[in-house]
Amino acid sequence: MAKSSNPEGKPGVRIVVAGDRGTGKSSLIVTAAAETFPTNVLRLLPPTRLPEDFYPDRVPITIIDTSANPEDRGKLAEELKRADALVLTYACDQPETLNRLSTYWLPELRQLEVKVPVIVVGCKLDLRDDQQQVSLEQVMSPIMQQFREIETCIECSAYKHIQIPEVFYYAQKAVLHPTGPLFDQESQTLKPRCVRALKRIFILCDHDRDGALSDAELNDFQVKCFNAPLQPSEIVGVKRVVQDKMVEGVNERGLTLTGFLFLHALFIEKGRLETTWTVLRKFGYNNDIKLSDDLIPHSSVKRAPDQSVELTNEAIEYLRGIYELFDGDLDNNLRPVEVEDVFSTAPDSPWNDVPYKDAAEKTALGGLSLDAFLSEWALMTLLDPARSLENLIYIGYPGDPSSAIRVTKRRRLDRKKQQSERNVFQCFVFGPANAGKSVLINSFLGRPYSDTYSPTIDDRYAVNVVELPGGIKKTLVLREIPEDGVAKLLSSKDSLAVCDIAVFVHDSSDESSWKRATELLVDVAGHGEDTGYEVPCLIVAAKDDLDSFPTAIQDSTRVSQDMGIEAPIPISSKLSDFNNIFRRIVNAAEHPHLSIPETEAGRSRKQYHRLINRSLMFVSGTLIVWHPTTVSFLMHSELQVLETWFAVDVQTLQLTAPWPCFSWRINVQAFGKSETILLLELPWPLSDWQLIVYMLQGRMPPIKDEDSPISYTLNM
Known part of the structure; x- marks a missing residue:
């Protein structure tokens, strides 16, 4: 298969040559550039450039010579940090220089946090004592086990012109076609992220979705990646190679995913990494095995602070189809393993980490219903639209990615219109410690009541669908703000811009909890007045199963009347009496001109x-x-x-x-x-x-x- 030229459009590769004094660094560089061994060589060479036609990838190389003298250590460190790849030399006739690789040079690179491919080069091969012949693999295997950053080991002789061009070819190749992201040397298997990317490419090329690449599909793949068709005999040969090693790699319909992955593992094992990298880059992947930024329409998610981003009906319908496809038993319960399978063509499953992990309601069997599945997508689109778009592309969204999302109207315009047309509302949940915020959120996710108190340290998100009269469904996102996180939140001018409604929870049996909740209400309302991002607010009197403090009615009436908002809404999570709180939250968010508190200063x-x-x-x-x-x-x-x-x-x-x-x-x-x-x-x-x-x-x-x-x- 043909190789691509100038992968990723790199303007050039910078290779730094380092090692002990007298190990042949300068002679190696001069011989590679001039193709002749120097009789006299400078102690330290100026930067040496190899033209772009020196190697097949047509990427120019700049080689930097370095000095190992103590007084030049600062300059050496500076050059090492600027390197794309490092050639680390030792002298074959000086065993102590080989030992210094593991005792000094490689630890020093880690100390300097130099994270580039390392090519270990044994110079002066012609001077090695014939009686001390030891295989390179035997010598280097323990070192390579300890230092995984070593990409390749090679021995050479500048004097006899043995493997000199290969040194810098391997260094360039390690930059343009690195092994690390693709292949685990220890287990001799493709790395998970590489498997995920190749699986996505396989599915994209399997046009008839029959689980195998037919001869025509395999040929289309070859033309797309390498600009040249496969001859019928070559297709037969490829399938025979796979079938001889792995029977399940080929079936009557063609090359299976298993066979496709086997082929790429075989290419890498034989040192043909450029083949797999060409395929990945042709489908838009970068060196991190992620889609390049230019494939994500970031401009479509630009918005004012008080605008939000939602999925379009087109995207929601596509996700419904994905849910049905992966919910194999059609029980409206997408099990965790099935969720992982949905994202098996993405670099990682985006819902394995906060804020998405455990943010949606689980079924009795521990899976996600369709509403919960769509809610997770709504949350990701609200908080990180670019990531949501990226994952839609990974799982095969067929249309223009920008058609999958829409930017809502500004909230201040909704307030003037006295109506919000948003489908996803974000509610900030404030309140003092132990007021019942977490219990409220747990109940929103259908989780059982618990008396155990566990303080919330960081912001926590929960998302679910709220059904309104008439069968209308809205998605509600609750964001719990820990009490000690309020000051930090309000230190940002635009912090309330993303908030559609705020809820202030207090323990109705505790007067100090009430006072603290009203203080938070005044702080938030004042911040909204100062910044122009006023939000509707509701007060929630939690733990209504307990007796209220003596002046609760008078105090709540006074605050409600003074600030012009609704009286506190009593709820009891313990008794599962929520007084339609979530529907009332959505209703208040739909009417952004109402329930806005007014402070005395305002x-x-x-x-x-x-x-x-x-x-x-x-x-x-x-x-x-x-x-x-x-x-x-x-x-x-x-x-x-x-x-x-x-x-x-x-x-x-x-x-x-x-x-x-x-x-x-x-x-x-x-x-x-x-x-x-x-x-x-x-x-x-x-x-x-x-x-x-x-x-x-x-x-x-x-x-x-x-x-x-x-x-x-x-x-x-």
Whole structure:
């Protein structure tokens, strides 16, 4: 099979040559570049370049010579860290230099955290004592067992031109076609991630989905990867090689997945890694055996802080089909092994780690129902849209990946519209320690009640489907915020942008729990007012099976009325009485203009802005107020109110206008903010021609109020 040129489009490979003094480093480099042994060689060579046509992959090589002198140790370390590959030399006639590989050089590389392929090269092969002949494998096997970073070992002679080009060919090959990601040298098997990638490629090439590559499909694969067809005799030969070693590798329909994997293991064992790498790269894989970033449409997930990402109906229907395909017994229970099989063509199963692990409801048999399966996908799409897209591609999503997701409208627009059309809502769950947050979340996932208290250390996610009246289904994501994590969360301006609704849980039998919950409510509400990301809020009175503290009713009534939100919702997880809490959470999230708490500071701020921004009718002696965002009118009496409330600095200016005009510039300090307001006193009445001139001069454009012939309202 043909080899690809310049894999991954690398501009060049940087190979650093290191080793003890006198082991033949410089002679090795000169002989490789000039194809002649040097009679005199510099102590330290300048960078040496091998042209791109030197080896078949057509990638230029830069070779860096190094000094082993103690005074050059800093420079050596710097070069080692910049290397793509390392040639580590010893002298065949100096056994002590071989010992130094494992006692000094290889440990030093680990100390410096140099993680590149290492080619061990025995130089001066022509000088080795014939009486000390030992096989290279016998000498190097123990060292290679200890230091897995060693890719290849080779012996050479610059003087006799023995295997000199091969040294740098193997070094370049180790960079362009590394063994490590593909093959486990110890077990002599393909690595799991390589198997997963090859399985995906096999499935993509198995167009008729019969579990085998027919002769036509095998030929299409060959043309796609190597730009050359297979002759019929070659196809027969390939299948015969597989069948001779592995009967199950071929059946009456063609080459099976088992046979396909065997072929690649055979290529690697025979040193033809470039064949497998060519296949992987042709299907978009990088050196980490993951799809390259340019195959993931990252631009389709760009969004404002208060927008979210959801799966489209097209993607959901595809995932329904995937569920049915892998739920072999059709019992609406995708067992853990079947979930693993769904992601067997991805580098890893994305749901094995937090926040996805144990985030969905499990069936009685420990599997996932269809709703739970789709909920996990909804959670991944919400939290990490790019990863969700990536995994859709891995499991074979057939359409344009960007058609699988949609970006929702901004929440502030939903609030103006007084309705949210989102299908997935994220709810932040706040509350003091031992208030019942975790129990609430466990009940959301259908897990039994437990009296055992286990504090939540990190944020925890839970996701499930909530059925609304009329059979409508919405996906709800609960994010539990530990009490000591609230300050960190609110330190970010956009932290509430992703939140559709917040719930504040308290222990209804504990007054201190109530007080702490209301403190958190005020903190969160204040943060929303300051940043513009206000969220609907509900208070949940947990442990309703216990007696409430004495002033619970009065306190909760006062807070609800003062902040303008619903009274606390009582629930008892112990009695399984949840008062439709999850449906109520979704309902509140669907109406983002309601249930928004108002703090005292926020209320005063609104009064201030209402005063500044009010529009009044023109009457004699009225002052016109202008500031950067609004135009309104201010009566003399209201100016006195401003002077009473705030520190006001007034400057009087004479302005030039089509009519006599006076101006005051007022600096107002309020609520930690400063505003400059321009006040104009105009004679009354203004004729229509004066108003027209007023507009043409680019001043505050007036609009006649149709309700009154002698009044005007100005708008920006």
